[in-house]
Amino acid sequence: MENKIKEFKHLEKWQGTLANCIRCGYCFEHCPMFHHTGWESDAPRAKIITAFGLLEGEIEPSEAAADKMFSCFYCKRCEAACSSGVPLTEIFTDAKKDLVEMGLKGPGTTSITELYCARCLLCVGACPHEARFYDGKGIATDPAKCQACGICIEVCPAGAAKIENHFGTAKDDLIERASTFLTTHESSKAIIFACNWSYYPELQASVLPESETREKAYEILVNMCGGRLEAHLLMAPFLHNAWGVMAAVCPDGECQHDGNLRAKKIVESLHNTFKSIDINPERVRLVQIPAGDKTLFQAEIDTFMDKLNKMGPIR
Amino acid sequence: MKKIDTTKLKNIVGGHNIKTDPADLYIYGSDSSVHHAMPWAIVRPETTLQVQKIMKYANDQIIPVVARGGGSGMCGQTVPIQGGIILDMKKMNRILEINLEDVYCRVEPGVVDDDLNLALKQYGVFYPPTPASSRIATIGGEIANNASGVRSVKYGATRDAVLGMKVVMANGDLVSLGAHTRVEASGYQLHKLLVGSEGTLGIVVEATLSFVPIPEFRCMGVANFDVLKDAGEAIGSIMASGATPSMLELMDSVAIKAVNKTMDLGLKEVAAVLIFEADGMVKEAVDYEINKMKKICEKHNGQDIHASYDPKERAKIFLGRKKLFPALSKYDDNLASTALADDMAVPYSKMAEMAGKIHEIAAKNNIIMTAYGHCGSGCMHTKILMDTKRKDQWDSAKKAITQVYDYVRSVGGTTSAEHGIGISKAESFKIEKSDSLNLSAGIKKAFDPNNILNPGKLAQAPEDWVTATNLRYSVNS
Numbered sequence A: 001m002e003n004k005i006k007e008f009k010h011l012e013k014w015q016g017t018l019a020n021c022i023r024c025g026y027c028f029e030h031c032p033m034f035h036h037t038g039w040e041s042d043a044p045r046a047k048i049i050t051a052f053g054l055l056e057g058e059i060e061p062s063e064a065a066a067d068k069m070f071s072c073f074y075c076k077r078c079e080a081a082c083s084s085g086v087p088l089t090e091i092f093t094d095a096k097k098d099l100v101e102m103g104l105k106g107p108g109t110t111s112i113t114e115l116y117c118a119r120c121l122l123c124v125g126a127c128p129h130e131a132r133f134y135d136g137k138g139i140a141t142d143p144a145k146c147q148a149c150g151i152c153i154e155v156c157p158a159g160a161a162k163i164e165n166h167f168g169t170a171k172d173d174l175i176e177r178a179s180t181f182l183t184t185h186e187s188s189k190a191i192i193f194a195c196n197w198s199y200y201p202e203l204q205a206s207v208l209p210e211s212e213t214r215e216k217a218y219e220i221l222v223n224m225c226g227g228r229l230e231a232h233l234l235m236a237p238f239l240h241n242a243w244g245v246m247a248a249v250c251p252d253g254e255c256q257h258d259g260n261l262r263a264k265k266i267v268e269s270l271h272n273t274f275k276s277i278d279i280n281p282e283r284v285r286l287v288q289i290p291a292g293d294k295t296l297f298q299a300e301i302d303t304f305m306d307k308l309n310k311m312g313p314i315r
Numbered sequence B: 001m002k003k004i005d006t007t008k009l010k011n012i013v014g015g016h017n018i019k020t021d022p023a024d025l026y027i028y029g030s031d032s033s034v035h036h037a038m039p040w041a042i043v044r045p046e047t048t049l050q051v052q053k054i055m056k057y058a059n060d061q062i063i064p065v066v067a068r069g070g071g072s073g074m075c076g077q078t079v080p081i082q083g084g085i086i087l088d089m090k091k092m093n094r095i096l097e098i099n100l101e102d103v104y105c106r107v108e109p110g111v112v113d114d115d116l117n118l119a120l121k122q123y124g125v126f127y128p129p130t131p132a133s134s135r136i137a138t139i140g141g142e143i144a145n146n147a148s149g150v151r152s153v154k155y156g157a158t159r160d161a162v163l164g165m166k167v168v169m170a171n172g173d174l175v176s177l178g179a180h181t182r183v184e185a186s187g188y189q190l191h192k193l194l195v196g197s198e199g200t201l202g203i204v205v206e207a208t209l210s211f212v213p214i215p216e217f218r219c220m221g222v223a224n225f226d227v228l229k230d231a232g233e234a235i236g237s238i239m240a241s242g243a244t245p246s247m248l249e250l251m252d253s254v255a256i257k258a259v260n261k262t263m264d265l266g267l268k269e270v271a272a273v274l275i276f277e278a279d280g281m282v283k284e285a286v287d288y289e290i291n292k293m294k295k296i297c298e299k300h301n302g303q304d305i306h307a308s309y310d311p312k313e314r315a316k317i318f319l320g321r322k323k324l325f326p327a328l329s330k331y332d333d334n335l336a337s338t339a340l341a342d343d344m345a346v347p348y349s350k351m352a353e354m355a356g357k358i359h360e361i362a363a364k365n366n367i368i369m370t371a372y373g374h375c376g377s378g379c380m381h382t383k384i385l386m387d388t389k390r391k392d393q394w395d396s397a398k399k400a401i402t403q404v405y406d407y408v409r410s411v412g413g414t415t416s417a418e419h420g421i422g423i424s425k426a427e428s429f430k431i432e433k434s435d436s437l438n439l440s441a442g443i444k445k446a447f448d449p450n451n452i453l454n455p456g457k458l459a460q461a462p463e464d465w466v467t468a469t470n471l472r473y474s475v476n477s
């Protein structure tokens, strides 16, 4: 076992912390990955168990094990929930550094670059975590630095930056889920896009009887960082007769990726478009919610729904 | 290891509901206990019919099947000690019916306790057995462990709330047990037998549960004690006085320090605190109960007693209590909080002595143990805080555990109040139930003749829990 430990020279320092994790699982209730797949092996506790197994030589540093370590949106909801004080994402990052040295790079949720990249370097400048760089041949991502915020995907004009394992947060998925909700619920009026920080999920892992959800007026869809919002996504629900769309992002200065500033700009420009075609711009609303403030989030939704009810559908 | 026909299993649940990569198997090999063992496959059924087909296959091939909910069991209940299939029940997560007229709800086993309570809240009712782990524990896991919680002192444990259930037997047959009524006297109450059976008798695929109205008023009090024994005696006196607390929790100095450190709870760092609560629809009745408990605490030298109706203040203390076990890991950076000697129950009059005994045994064995728990229902918890790398600490822990449970049994207590037996508590369980083990073995045989349902647990668990499985800790030799 001793010789195995040496290979994980970054992870090694967390040996004591990995023992301090009591494996209670309190961290998995708000993890967007667990929420999406329902597999315990995608939950934060699973990554801690994997890190322990790798360090102790109980599991091979295989592609599958590495893929777990490379899959994380760095939303840190797990850390907020952990009373044992386990700094989960720091542990993941150190494990990733060691795995990269062993030639295992995920991708997990790391963004990748397709061959048709135009090498405009826009993503290199836009990446808030200095994870993108020109490696002499093309644009590469440092998988240990990438936090899967998705900003590079939004800025890439060629559509060449991608997060393949998006856990339901890719634009196409969100558009499809929005349209399914709007077309299957007669009562539907709005789509709320929320970044994973401002949204405080309630009924997390269970499904309500159909009788309870039939009258639902809005659906909340988590899009990870607000920096990933774009006009096309925000407009899509209107094609299915939505009365309005709300987007929730972090308050100024509180977004880890400065994605909220991008989101603000996009909503502003949509407002102008709406005005020019004589539709009330208030049908697209941006709100800023401090991480986990579920009371404010709900209050903002209620206010928005009240407004929409007064406005009625778009004719 | 037996060869599993994954194609057959895929045909039953679909390829997206099965995992066999060692990286996944390794994760599913542990829960919140000290144990670890590798399963052979993880299968995630979505319907009762799928569970039936999986069980029929496993029974024909004699492959062990371990049902798994949130994996928050503390004694290794879901650790597949003999390998086999882990049946991950989390996708059977539908709340099927909330019937206000008949005062019951029907749920699938993967429904998470907090989710159920959230759904019930809008109707002004709640499901009371709720363990501290309610944010991840599933109804199936709670049934199989007979989970209980802070409110069980007034509202009872899971067994009291389960009216009926549908169960897939070891051979794949589906049976309906119990009824949708509050009372039943129609022969053996087999649904109650399934409660606490730790997945060894059948797979629960649906449960009918009762609920109660959310009280209009809740008042919570905190009493500080300079002597642990005084706090223990106050618990006994409160319960013997006929008072009806809706919560009566003990926290000793170790527990207080840990929650203060993690959650800034601001509790006084005394030898022990008692947290007591009363609830009801009439404020005067709640006041009466609170005053009664206050006076008893005062009589037993309780100090600075403070009671409040303020929901924010109550919620803060309640959350602190919910997060106590994880918080214990922060008591001392060099010590980990292990789920060992995790729970037990003793008669009320022995609470004070029990709490003292825990500290005495810890000191004798050079480890740290804490005494806390839902003491109003007779339940006492401890955890062992130790340097898990040191082999000698494990030897000490083993000795301490034996001594704790020897005491528990000597005063008419029981090995588990609510966390179950699994692997780690089997030693004391077998001694405690020695004269009925044969009877239990007969019941097990009747339900599961091929012994495929969670084998190697309860009475079948190995004598020595330390060597029963790999430990989830890195221990230097």
Ligand SMILES: Cc1cc2nc3c(=O)[nH]c(=O)nc-3n(C[C@H](O)[C@H](O)[C@H](O)COP(=O)(O)OP(=O)(O)OC[C@H]3O[C@@H](n4cnc5c(N)ncnc54)[C@H](O)[C@@H]3O)c2cc1C
Residues within 6 Å of the ligand: A023, A024, A025, B031, B032, B066, B067, B068, B069, B070, B071, B072, B073, B074, B077, B078, B089, B109, B130, B131, B132, B133, B136, B137, B138, B139, B140, B141, B142, B143, B144, B145, B146, B147, B148, B149, B150, B197, B198, B199, B200, B202, B203, B204, B205, B325, B326, B418, B419, B454
């Ligand atoms: C921090 C923490 C605090 C806790 N606090 C409490 C507490 O206050 N009170 C308390 O009682 N417990 C407590 N526990 C223990 C544990 O959470 C409970 O026993 C809980 O009921 C387990 O639920 P689960 O869904 O995680 O079950 P699991 O751990 O997944 O499974 C537990 C047992 O149930 C069986 N099982 C699961 N689903 C089914 C099914 N559908 N059919 C048949 N068998 C099934 C499994 O085979 C296993 O034997 C705590 C645990 C932790 C980590």
Ligand code: SF4
Residues within 6 Å of the ligand: A020, A021, A022, A023, A024, A025, A026, A027, A028, A044, A045, A048, A081, A082, A083, A084, A085, A086, A088, B326
């Ligand atoms: S990381 Fe924290 S919350 Fe997650 S299982 Fe470990 S102790 Fe629990």
Ligand code: SF4
Residues within 6 Å of the ligand: A030, A031, A032, A033, A043, A044, A071, A072, A073, A074, A075, A076, A077, A078, A079, A088, A089
């Ligand atoms: S940081 Fe977020 S995505 Fe990553 S494991 Fe924690 S909760 Fe899941």
Ligand code: SF4
Residues within 6 Å of the ligand: A110, A111, A126, A127, A128, A129, A130, A131, A132, A141, A145, A146, A147, A148, A149, A150, A151, A152, A153
């Ligand atoms: S912008 Fe975000 S997703 Fe893209 S490389 Fe940088 S950290 Fe990763």
